[in-house]
Amino acid sequence: MRPELTPVSLGVLRVSWPVELELDGADELAMAVRETAREAFGNGTTRVEAYVDPADRPGQRVATLAGLRKEGIARGFADGQDRVVYALLAGDEPADQPMGFRAMLNALLPRKRAIGQLLVLDPDDRVLLCQLTYKTDFDLPGGVVEVGESPRLAVAREVEEELGLVVDAGPLVLTDWLPPWSGWDDALCLVFDGGVHDPGIVDSFVRQEREIRSAGFYTLEQAGERCADFTARRIAAALDALTTPGGAYTESGRPVEGPL
Numbered sequence: 309m310r311p312e313l314t315p316v317s318l319g320v321l322r323v324s325w326p327v328e329l330e331l332d333g334a335d336e337l338a339m340a341v342r343e344t345a346r347e348a349f350g351n352g353t354t355r356v357e358a359y360v361d362p363a364d365r366p367g368q369r370v371a372t373l374a375g376l377r378k379e380g381i382a383r384g385f386a387d388g389q390d391r392v393v394y395a396l397l398a399g400d401e402p403a404d405q406p407m408g409f410r411a412m413l414n415a416l417l418p419r420k421r422a423i424g425q426l427l428v429l430d431p432d433d434r435v436l437l438c439q440l441t442y443k444t445d446f447d448l449p450g451g452v453v454e455v456g457e458s459p460r461l462a463v464a465r466e467v468e469e470e471l472g473l474v475v476d477a478g479p480l481v482l483t484d485w486l487p488p489w490s491g492w493d494d495a496l497c498l499v500f501d502g503g504v505h506d507p508g509i510v511d512s513f514v515r516q517e518r519e520i521r522s523a524g525f526y527t528l529e530q531a532g533e534r535c536a537d538f539t540a541r542r543i544a545a546a547l548d549a550l551t552t553p554g555g556a557y558t559e560s561g562r563p564v565e566g567p568l
């Protein structure tokens with residue numbers, strides 16, 4: 309038995325195989341899937357895809373060894389059950405070539421969201437906080453780092469977009485790991501030193517009203533009253549780390565002490 313191709317739409321075929329074939333050896337089956345895809349591309353197909361049960365580890369190994377690139381999860385795809393989506397395009401570099409192999413691994417490996425924030429102080433050590441429109445909590449200025457973007461440049465971009473404040477991000481002060489929370493996956497929050505500024509800069513802010521309701525300088529105590537508990541901990545840890553060479557590392561704003 310060989311892998312089976314099923315037409316999905318113009319130029320798109322779905323490759324599948326009986327689970328029993330996985331028991332005979334993933335390497336041999338993967339080679340058959342790869343050859344089946346190559347033959348299909350020779351006949352004008354532009355995309356070959358596979359949908360694999362998340363619990364089918366051997367099947368996922370077959371798709372990976374065949375050079376198909378992981379694209380994500382199709383939720384509720386088959387009888388309400390999720391499927392892992394793999395695909396190969398006619399123009400993709402083959403997985404037995406260096407560029408193709410790296411692209412296949414890059415699609416397979418986990419990706420973690422990064423958030424850049426800026427610690428901006430006034431001469432009285434008050435912290436610049438933003439009152440956000442999409443949640444009740446206050447937070448440090450900043451935002452999500454785009455794919456391929458430097459976190460340091462990202463935070464400067466976000467602050468300029470949200471407040472109209474042009475300021476260079478200084479050294480990294482704190483790396484804070486955020487565990488999964490309330491529907492969000494985990495993330496890394498990188499807090500950079502934004503320097504000390506006159507509190508009057510608040511009057512010059514041009515707020516992005518879609519996201520920022522207000523902004524101002526607050527004491528650490530006031531931040532604790534306005535921010536989520538993990539945000540307040542992160543701010544306190546960042547302030548403590550200002551004098552720490554190389555910055556500090558925390559998890560949900562808590563210091564990590566001793567061996568794991």
